[in-house]
Amino acid sequence: MIAAALLSLILQAGAPAASAPETDGQRAVREHPQTLFNFFRARAFHDMAVAADCLRMAPERTRDLNARFEAARTRFAALIGAGVLDRRGNESAADGRDCSSALLFGYEDKIVLVERNLADGAP
Numbered sequence: 001m002i003a004a005a006l007l008s009l010i011l012q013a014g015a016p017a018a019s020a021p022e023t024d025g026q027r028a029v030r031e032h033p034q035t036l037f038n039f040f041r042a043r044a045f046h047d048m049a050v051a052a053d054c055l056r057m058a059p060e061r062t063r064d065l066n067a068r069f070e071a072a073r074t075r076f077a078a079l080i081g082a083g084v085l086d087r088r089g090n091e092s093a094a095d096g097r098d099c100s101s102a103l104l105f106g107y108e109d110k111i112v113l114v115e116r117n118l119a120d121g122a123p
Contacts, residue, residue: 028080042110054099
């Protein structure tokens with residue numbers, strides 16, 4: 001009887017403490033790592049297009065890409081929770097780069113990846 005009580009105390013002492021509840025951001029990283037990676041790449045290209053003033057150089061294409069990016073951001077934010085995709089003081093500064101077709105191609109490519117991830121269930 002004493003051995004059983006002692007064993008019970010030892011097992012209780014070795015039990016791990018309950019961890020804090022998982023945040024929306026932690027869950028998003030665990031459930032959708034590839035989509036998060038592609039989203040933040042798309043956002044970097046979005047920021048570069050803004051800094052390069054692509055709306056002035058190629059207004060129609062840039063507006064279309066911005067609308068697609070915003071639609072993907074809205075869908076993804078609804079999936080993973082409010083606040084996960086919000087900015088946290090990491091705005092891109094203008095780097096003097098001009099808007100180019102290569103920049104817009106990269107921006108579109110990253111948006112396509114996010115759209116594809118969302119269509120496939122956001123891995």
